[in-house]
Amino acid sequence: MSERAPLLASDSEEHDARNHPTPFNITVRSVVWGILTVLTTATLVVMLFFRDRLPDGVKLLPWVGGDPRDPTVAALAILDKSPIIDGHIDLPVIARYQFANNVSSIDLNSNMPGHVDIPRLRKGKVGGFFWSVYVSCPDPKDEGKEFLGAAWQVRYKFCFYVEKENLLLLARDTLEQIDVAKLLIEKYPDTFQFARSSADIKAAVSNGKIAGLLGVEGAHQLGNSIAAVRQYYALGVRYITLTHLCHNAFADSCGLAPGKTPLHNGLSSFGLSLIEEMNRVGILVDLSHTSDSTAAQAIKHSKAPVIWSHSSARAIHAVPRNVPDEILSLIGTGSGQRDAVVMVNFAPYFVAPEGGANVAAVANHIEHISAVTGRQHVGIGSDYDGIEETPTGLEDVSKYPTLIAELYSRGWTQFELAGLAGGNFLRVFEGAERVSKELRAAGVQPVYDLYAKRTDIPH
Ligand SMILES: *[C@@H]1O[C@H](CO)[C@@H](O)[C@H](O)[C@H]1NC(C)=O
Numbered sequence: 001m002s003e004r005a006p007l008l009a010s011d012s013e014e015h016d017a018r019n020h021p022t023p024f025n026i027t028v029r030s031v032v033w034g035i036l037t038v039l040t041t042a043t044l045v046v047m048l049f050f051r052d053r054l055p056d057g058v059k060l061l062p063w064v065g066g067d068p069r070d071p072t073v074a075a076l077a078i079l080d081k082s083p084i085i086d087g088h089i090d091l092p093v094i095a096r097y098q099f100a101n102n103v104s105s106i107d108l109n110s111n112m113p114g115h116v117d118i119p120r121l122r123k124g125k126v127g128g129f130f131w132s133v134y135v136s137c138p139d140p141k142d143e144g145k146e147f148l149g150a151a152w153q154v155r156y157k158f159c160f161y162v163e164k165e166n167l168l169l170l171a172r173d174t175l176e177q178i179d180v181a182k183l184l185i186e187k188y189p190d191t192f193q194f195a196r197s198s199a200d201i202k203a204a205v206s207n208g209k210i211a212g213l214l215g216v217e218g219a220h221q222l223g224n225s226i227a228a229v230r231q232y233y234a235l236g237v238r239y240i241t242l243t244h245l246c247h248n249a250f251a252d253s254c255g256l257a258p259g260k261t262p263l264h265n266g267l268s269s270f271g272l273s274l275i276e277e278m279n280r281v282g283i284l285v286d287l288s289h290t291s292d293s294t295a296a297q298a299i300k301h302s303k304a305p306v307i308w309s310h311s312s313a314r315a316i317h318a319v320p321r322n323v324p325d326e327i328l329s330l331i332g333t334g335s336g337q338r339d340a341v342v343m344v345n346f347a348p349y350f351v352a353p354e355g356g357a358n359v360a361a362v363a364n365h366i367e368h369i370s371a372v373t374g375r376q377h378v379g380i381g382s383d384y385d386g387i388e389e390t391p392t393g394l395e396d397v398s399k400y401p402t403l404i405a406e407l408y409s410r411g412w413t414q415f416e417l418a419g420l421a422g423g424n425f426l427r428v429f430e431g432a433e434r435v436s437k438e439l440r441a442a443g444v445q446p447v448y449d450l451y452a453k454r455t456d457i458p459h
């Protein structure tokens, strides 16, 4: 017991001090509490009202919660995690007609003509895009019903006349455009990573690279051959647009001006076979440029989700290239609806009447489409480098964050905007990959149909 006495004594001394504080203790405590209160209040004020001005590493600390108030800051933060995947960029057209496809003479680190180069892609927070493999249609006046005609005069849309003797040369030119896209991707391994799958896109993005994908714009580039689909797939092509401005053996186009006379009233029976083979191999069906009948029939026939790689909303601006509400209403998660993504085109003549194309007008297209389909079914397909003019505020690939910021300030959440930027496309791509896997696993055979009007092979 005696050994515990001093301890008890000491305890009781401390107890005493707490119950009877000295004036000195009171002063110290008041100062400490005062400083803590001021610090806490200041932190709260900074976090709530000045968060956007804090250094990068601090402003989005997870425990802060909520979204940054400044739309531009919010857009950049969203795109850092979920970068842009653009459905349609025509850089290979610039390579062909301005550089004769000589990749040595193309410097993507320099200020390129057109809308796309590496510095601007980085500034625009791009995580991937489809390099459009584009070969122009035959001149509409020679657009025959046979698609076997020789000596087609085809006109490059802005400035060049090119002669093509027959469909074989279309296929040659397609191979050249695939080649130039791949060579440019390979030339900049620190920037680009070739992608053949949704997993490849994700891997590229997590490596800090820009995924490079191939899309063939116009099934006229198949030379009426479904075998070509399989070989384009082997080369890495992951979408084929069913038509460009011309009708072809597979499907009707919407053309450019209103009132284009239909040829098949949508898909031909050969076109139905084409879709079956695209589903089986795992190439996305792209419905940009198609007629409304083609689009409606393709949505119904395709087992895989479809895309519009670069199309806007007809209800906002009434041109044939835009998607009408009756087609949009087929898209969604409701009963009888199908998954799909409409990747909105920036071409001013599709966005608004002359002089009206700007960031708000493009955002109006996105909001209209998602009002009909849901926000999980919109994406971005700018058509940069394939259009002469651009909307005010969306002059090139560095400007995507401006569009994201516009929608953020209209109340879109970071999750919806991550979907718009690329997530919605990825989901649709994964859906098509799944369908292909299932069809192959079920032993569905390749399509061997030959174009009925061919006479070179007995059939
Ligand atoms: C391709 O471009 C390089 C670099 O400008 C040039 O040296 C070369 O001669 C060009 N090749 C052809 C075939 O024009």
Ligand SMILES: [Zn+2]
Residues within 6 Å of the ligand: 217, 289, 310
């Ligand atoms: Zn196009």
